[in-house]
Amino acid sequence: MPxxxxxxxxxxxxxxxLLITIVSICVVAAxxxxxxxxxxxxxxxxxxxxxxxxxxxxxxxxxxxxxxGAIVVLFLFVIMLLNLQQEQLKGVKFTVVxxxxxxxxxxxxxVVMFTTMSGKPxxxxxGSLDVAAIEAAGGNTQVVAMKLLTNFIWPFELASMLILMxxxxxxxxxxxxxxxxxxx
Amino acid sequence: xxxxxxxxxLSFYSSALPxxxxxxxxxxxxxxxxxxxxxxxxxxxxxxxxxxxxxxxxIIRLYGISGAASEMFLSGGFIAGRLGxxxxxxxxxxxxVVSLLMGDSYIKAKFFRGEIIALFHMVIAxxxxxxxxxxxxxxxxxxxxxxxxxxxxxxxxxxxKLSQEGAVKYFILGSIAAAILxxxxxxxxxxxxxxxxxxxxxxxxxxxxxxxxELGAILTIVGIGFKMALVPFHMWTPDAYEGAPTGLTxxxxxxxxxxxxxxxxxxxxxxxxxVHGVWVPVLGFMAASSLLFANILALAQQSVxxxxxYSSIAHSGYMALALAAMSGGVRxxxxxxxxxxxxxxxxxxxxxxxIIMWLENERCENIIVDDLTGLAKQxxxxxxxxxxxxxxxxxxxxxxxxxxxxxxxxAALSNNLVGLVIVAAIGSTISLYYYMxxxxxxxxxxxxxxxxxxxxxxxSMVTTWIVGGSVAIILLLGTFLPESALRMAKHSAxxxxxx
Numbered sequence: 001m002p003x004x005x006x007x008x009x010x011x012x013x014x015x016x017x018l019l020i021t022i023v024s025i026c027v028v029a030a031x032x033x034x035x036x037x038x039x040x041x042x043x044x045x046x047x048x049x050x051x052x053x054x055x056x057x058x059x060x061x062x063x064x065x066x067x068x069g070a071i072v073v074l075f076l077f078v079i080m081l082l083n084l085q086q087e088q089l090k091g092v093k094f095t096v097v098x099x100x101x102x103x104x105x106x107x108x109x110x111v112v113m114f115t116t117m118s119g120k121p122x123x124x125x126x127g128s129l130d131v132a133a134i135e136a137a138g139g140n141t142q143v144v145a146m147k148l149l150t151n152f153i154w155p156f157e158l159a160s161m162l163i164l165m166x167x168x169x170x171x172x173x174x175x176x177x178x179x180x181x182x183x184x
Numbered sequence: 185x186x187x188x189x190x191x192x193x194l195s196f197y198s199s200a201l202p203x204x205x206x207x208x209x210x211x212x213x214x215x216x217x218x219x220x221x222x223x224x225x226x227x228x229x230x231x232x233x234x235x236x237x238x239x240x241x242x243i244i245r246l247y248g249i250s251g252a253a254s255e256m257f258l259s260g261g262f263i264a265g266r267l268g269x270x271x272x273x274x275x276x277x278x279x280x281v282v283s284l285l286m287g288d289s290y291i292k293a294k295f296f297r298g299e300i301i302a303l304f305h306m307v308i309a310x311x312x313x314x315x316x317x318x319x320x321x322x323x324x325x326x327x328x329x330x331x332x333x334x335x336x337x338x339x340x341x342x343x344x345k346l347s348q349e350g351a352v353k354y355f356i357l358g359s360i361a362a363a364i365l366x367x368x369x370x371x372x373x374x375x376x377x378x379x380x381x382x383x384x385x386x387x388x389x390x391x392x393x394x395x396x397x398e399l400g401a402i403l404t405i406v407g408i409g410f411k412m413a414l415v416p417f418h419m420w421t422p423d424a425y426e427g428a429p430t431g432l433t434x435x436x437x438x439x440x441x442x443x444x445x446x447x448x449x450x451x452x453x454x455x456x457x458x459v460h461g462v463w464v465p466v467l468g469f470m471a472a473s474s475l476l477f478a479n480i481l482a483l484a485q486q487s488v489x490x491x492x493x494y495s496s497i498a499h500s501g502y503m504a505l506a507l508a509a510m511s512g513g514v515r516x517x518x519x520x521x522x523x524x525x526x527x528x529x530x531x532x533x534x535x536x537x538x539i540i541m542w543l544e545n546e547r548c549e550n551i552i553v554d555d556l557t558g559l560a561k562q563x564x565x566x567x568x569x570x571x572x573x574x575x576x577x578x579x580x581x582x583x584x585x586x587x588x589x590x591x592x593x594x595a596a597l598s599n600n601l602v603g604l605v606i607v608a609a610i611g612s613t614i615s616l617y618y619y620m621x622x623x624x625x626x627x628x629x630x631x632x633x634x635x636x637x638x639x640x641x642x643x644s645m646v647t648t649w650i651v652g653g654s655v656a657i658i659l660l661l662g663t664f665l666p667e668s669a670l671r672m673a674k675h676s677a678x679x680x681x682x683x
Contacts, residue, residue: 119395119396150188150189150190151259155322158325162328162329162332165302165303168299
C-alpha cells in the first residue's frame with residue numbers, strides 16, 4: 001500500500017498542469033473571441049487551483065477575484081462593444097518559415113522543460129515554505145502584505161504609476177479625434 | 185505586532201527626487217490636460233521644459249555629491265550611486281533636447297498636450313527607475329513603464345498607418361520579450377532565493393553550475409537583447425523607428441538604449457558575472473550577427489530613418505561586444521568603454537536626428553536619402569554637420585566615434601575576443617559605405633527634380649544651437665578631451681567593475 005499523502009501532491013500538480021496546458025491551447029486556437037475569453041476564465045481558475053495546491057491561498061483567492069472575476073469580464077465587455085465576429089480564416093497557408101518558427105519554439109520549450117526538470121531546489125531563500133512555517137509567520141495574507149509594504153514598497157508604488165499610465169495610454173490611443181491617413 | 189517600517193527618510197527622498205519630481209509633473213500635466221484654463225500648447229511646453237531642466241540640474245548635483253560607493257534604499261529598490269545618476273543624467277538630457285526640438289517641429293501641437301506630456305514624463309520616470317535599482321522586480325516595473333508609454337506615443341503622435349503598424353509590432357513583440365525576461369527572473373529567483381542583483385551574485389558563488397541559474401541567465405539575455413534590438417531580435421526596430429515621429433525616434437534610439445545598457449551592466453556585470461560562461465557566448469553571437477546583418481541590411485535602405493535604425497542596431501552590437509568583454513578575467517575596461525560609447529552615440533544621434541527633424545519640417549513627412557541630394561549647395565553648414573555625424577557614426581578620426589570604438593575594441597581584445605573584434609571591424613567597414621553614400625549625395629551630386637525636390641526648411645535657432653553643440657562635443661571629445669569623458673565613465677563604472 002503506497003503512502004498516498006506523498007503521491008497526492010504530484011497527482012494534483014500534474015493534473016492541473018496538464019489541464020492548464022490544454023486550456024491555454026484552446027484560448028489561442030478558439031476561432032470565436034468569446035469562446036477564447038471563456039477558456040481564459042477556465043485557465044485562470046485552474047491556475048488558482050495550482051496556487052492553492054502550493055499553499056498560497058491568498059494568491060489563489062486574488063487570482064480568482066481579480067483575474068477571473070474582473071479582468072476577463074472586462075475582456076468580454078470589450079469583445080461585445082467591438083462586436084467582434086468569428087475570425088474568417090481564408091486561404092491561410094502553412095509556410096516553411098512558420099514551420100521553422102514552430103520547430104524552434106518546440107525545441108526551446110523542450111530545452112526549458114528538461115533544464116527545469118534536471119535541477120533540484122537549492123534551498124537558498126527566505127525560510128521554509130511548509131504550512132506550519134506560514135502559520136507561524138501569521139498566514140499568507142499577512143506575509144504578502146508585509147513584503148509588499150516593506151521590502152517591495154518602491155516597485156509597489158511604481159506599479160500604481162504604471163497602471164495609471166496604461167490607462168492614459170489606452171485612452172489616448174482609443175480617442176477618435178483624428179483621421180487615419182494612409183502612408184505615402 | 186512588530187512592524188519593520190521601510191526607511192522612507194529624508195535622504196531617500198532627496199536621492200530619488202528626480203523620479204518623484206517627474207511623477208508629480210506627469211500628474212500636473214495630466215490635470216492640465218483636462219482643465220479649461222491651462223490646456224494649451226504653450227503651458228504644456230513650459231511645464232515640460234522647465235521640469236526636465238530642473239530634473240537635469242538635480243541629477244547633476246546628485247552625481248556631484250555622491251561618493252564612490254553607492255547607497256541602497258528600500259531593500260535595494262533604489263540605488264543612489266554614480267552609475268545610476270550617470271544613466272539618469274543622459275536620459276533626462278536626451279529628453280530635454282528632444283523636447284526642445286519637438287517645440288520647433290511640425291508635430292509640436294500634437295506632442296505638447298497634457299496627456300502626452302504626462303505619458304512622456306512617466307516614461308522618463310520609468311527609465312530613471314530602471315537604471316538605479318538593485319531589485320529585479322523594480323527593474324521590470326521600470327522597463328514596462330518605459331515600454332508601454334513608448335508604444336502609445338509611437339501610435340498616437342502621428343496617425344499614419346506606418347506609425348500604427350510600428351506601434352503594434354513593437355507592442356506585441358515587446359510583450360513577448362517582457363514575458364521571456366520575467367521567466368528568466370523567475371528561474372533566477374527559484375535558484376538563488378533572492379531578487380536582489382547583488383545577492384544573486386553572492387548566491388551564484390554557492391551553487392555554481394546549477395541548471396536553473398544558467399537557464400535564467402539565457403532567458404534574461406534574450407529579453408534584454410530584444411530591448412537592445414540585437415539581431416535576431418531586431419525585427420521591430422526599423423518599423424517602430426520609421427513609424428514614430430522623428431523626435432521620438434531620437435528618444436528611443438538614445439534614451440532607451442542608455443536605459444537598457446545601464447540595466448544590462450547591472451544585471452550581467454554585477455549579478456550574473458559568476459555564470460558568464462553561459463551568457464557570454466549567447467551575447468557574443470548576438471553582437472556578431474548584429475554587426476554583420478544590420479550593416480548589410482542598412483546598405484539597401486532608402487529612408488534616412490530606417491538607415492539610422494539599422495545603424496542603431498549595429499551600434500547596439502558594439503556595446504554588446506563590450507558587455508561580453510569580461511570573459512577573459514580583465515574586467516576594468518568593459519563598463520567604462522560602454523559608458524563612453526553611450527555618451528558618444530547619444531550626442532551623435534541627437535545631432536543627426538536634429539538635422540533630419542529640421543529637414544522634415546517643410547514637407548511634414550519622412551525624408552529619403554535622395555532628398556539630401558545637393559544639400560551642400562543650399563545649406564552648407566547643415567551638410568557639413570551631417571557629414572561630421574556620419575563620420576562619427578562610421579568611426580572615423582578625428583571624431584569621438586573613432587575613440588569610442590577604440591576603447592571598445594581595447595576592452596574586447598584584452599579579454600581575447602579576437603574573432604568578435606574582427607567581425608566588428610568588418611561590420612564597421614561595411615557601414616562606411618552607407619554613411620559615405622549620404623555624404624556623397626550631399627556634396628557631389630547636383631540637386632535635380634528627378635531625384636526628389638529640393639528641401640528649403642526655415643531657419644531654426646534651436647536646431648542650430650543643438651547641432652552646433654553636438655558637432656563641437658564630437659570634435660572636442662575626438663581630439664582634446666576624451667580623457668576627461670573617460671575619467672567620468674570610469675568614475676561612474678567604479679560601482680560595478682570595481683576599479
